[in-house]
Amino acid sequence: MEQKPEILDTRLVHRSRLFGIEEVHLRFSNGTECQFERLRTPPIxxxxxxxxxxxxxxxxxxxxxxxxxxxxxxxxxxxxxxxxxxxxxxxxxxxxxxxxxxxxxxxxxxxxxxxxxxxxxxxxxxxxxxxxxxxxxxxxxxxxxxxxxxxxxxxxxxxxxxxxxxxxxxxxxxxxxxxxx
Amino acid sequence: MEQKPEILDTRLVHRSRLFGIEEVHLRFSNGTECQFERLRTPPIxxxxxxxxxxxxxxxxxxxxxxxxxxxxxxxxxxxxxxxxxxxxxxxxxxxxxxxxxxxxxxxxxxxxxxxxxxxxxxxxxxxxxxxxxxxxxxxxxxxxxxxxxxxxxxxxxxxxxxxxxxxxxxxxxxxxxxxxx
The missing domain is CATH 3.90.79.10 (Nucleoside Triphosphate Pyrophosphohydrolase)
Known part of the structure; x- marks a missing residue:
């Protein structure tokens, strides 16, 4: 598990004044691929x-x-x-x-x-x-x-x-x- | 400060599979009005x-x-x-x-x-x-x-x-x- 998943794609799907919502497509080291939604990390x-x-x-x-x-x-x-x-x-x-x-x-x-x-x-x-x-x-x-x-x-x-x-x-x-x- | 702000309006401005982004319009007990952005509280x-x-x-x-x-x-x-x-x-x-x-x-x-x-x-x-x-x-x-x-x-x-x-x-x-x- 020390090998991090590979980030195949990251896409900003929504953006407001404060928040951004991203879709991230990951491939884990065991080959499993997943789509996750996450908040965009703010610059501050x-x-x-x-x-x-x-x-x-x-x-x-x-x-x-x-x-x-x-x-x-x-x-x-x-x-x-x-x-x-x-x-x-x-x-x-x-x-x-x-x-x-x-x-x-x-x-x-x-x-x-x-x-x-x-x-x-x-x-x-x-x-x-x-x-x-x-x-x-x-x-x-x-x-x-x-x-x-x-x-x-x-x-x-x-x-x-x-x-x-x-x-x-x-x-x-x-x-x-x-x-x- | 024990009196909570009055919620004048709440509006869903974005929605994705997992997240919702809301704008909330508040009036504090001192009369100050503010707009805040927040994440929608999920049902689970x-x-x-x-x-x-x-x-x-x-x-x-x-x-x-x-x-x-x-x-x-x-x-x-x-x-x-x-x-x-x-x-x-x-x-x-x-x-x-x-x-x-x-x-x-x-x-x-x-x-x-x-x-x-x-x-x-x-x-x-x-x-x-x-x-x-x-x-x-x-x-x-x-x-x-x-x-x-x-x-x-x-x-x-x-x-x-x-x-x-x-x-x-x-x-x-x-x-x-x-x-x-």
Whole structure:
């Protein structure tokens, strides 16, 4: 299975302002040929901050999701252009969405959302050494900012409005990192 | 912010075999009106198993992602129809993708992927009391099945082929559950 399928053809079948839908024709190393539909991978990448006020206190935001039609507890995140430094992009989103700038940023993990259907990646980063600093963002309403203790993460997971897989993953990764020193 | 935005209009602008793209017109409680693009939420829901051979040994699969064009370590998952029991769907996917059936299933979390852009949910469940049982699936090639110790989860996260946010989230949730007894 180490030999990747051969991509025989890729065709853009729909395109809207944000999304592109592609058909991809693959031949697996065992000879099986398949057609898959997938979202086109966007030219911008995503970055998401886990902002820590101290080793046990994370800053969360509460934001409306137009996809789910619900408010969610989430982490500051946004896109960055090809060539832009992800640390600058992360620090900008942190200031726009949570009202903090950070002095120290640590790479956590590049995560995928649904690798069978989309190539989208988001870079999760730990943001520390925070100080208050707000930049105007493009949010349709001000975001609620709150804090939570990492030692009470399991309790946070019991909330229905905490459900975004990449947020849950990043919070547990930061807790594991802090616990292991 | 507790008052949800009013949905003034929703329009399907593209549709393909798998995906639908919608434009949604919202008015937030502060009066701001916005147009968002989102993926249409599919009629089937997803379910994903964390199969445990014992309290410290998880079963993983290795599968090609047509979206990322890479092989990934992941967990057995699939869709289930409206009205189908998620436990049956989870047990079917487990047998098709990993070659195990389970005697005990525990709900972990309903997770979202990207709530700003899609309403897709996946139900993460813990699958225990496993026994070997294989059902034929629709995979284009047999999936590699491997095991990993939850006590070495941080080491797993260092691998580039372990990157799916919902998989990372579910593995940490199971480890936390097992550690807390």
């Amino acid at each position: 990448a995503g970055v998401m901050c886990v902002p820590l006020l101290d080793d046990n206190t994370v800053v969360l935001i509460r934001e409306y999701g137009a996809g789910t039609e619900e408010y969610h507890l989430t982490l500051p995140k946004g896109g960055y252009e090809h060539g832009e430094d992800w640390r600058e992009a992360a620090n900008r989103e942190l200031q726009e969405e949570a009202g903090y700038a950070c002095g120290r940023m640590t790479f956590l993990k590049d995560m995928t959302l649904s690798p069978g259907y989309m190539g989208h990646h988001i870079r999760a980063v730990l943001a520390e050494d925070l100080h208050e600093s707000r930049l105007p963002g493009d949010e349709p309403e001000p975001l609620e900012v709150l804090t939570w203790e990492l030692s009470r993460l399991d309790e946070l997971m019991e909330r229905d409005d905490m459900n975004e897989a990449r947020v849950i993953a990043a919070l547990y990764m930061v807790r594991a990192m802090k616990e292991s020193g | 829901a997803g379910v994903m198993c964390v199969p445990l051979l014992d309290d410290n040994t998880v079963v993983l699969i290795r599968e090609y992602g047509a979206g990322t064009e890479e092989y990934h370590l992941t967990l057995p998952k699939g869709g289930y129809e409206h009205g189908e029991d998620w436990r049956e769907a989870a047990n079917r996917e487990l047998q098709e993708e990993a070659g195990y059936a389970c005697g005990r299933m525990t709900f972990l979390k309903d997770m979202t992927l990207s709530p700003g852009y899609m309403g897709h949910h996946i139900r993460a469940v813990l699958a225990e009391d496993l026994h070997e049982s294989r059902l034929p699936g629709d995979e284009p090639e047999p999936l590699e099945v491997l095991t990993w110790e939850l006590s070495r989860l941080d080491e797993l996260m260092e691998r580039d082929d372990m990157n799916e946010a919902r998989v990372i989230a579910a593995l940490y949730m199971v480890r936390a559950m097992k550690e807390s007894g």
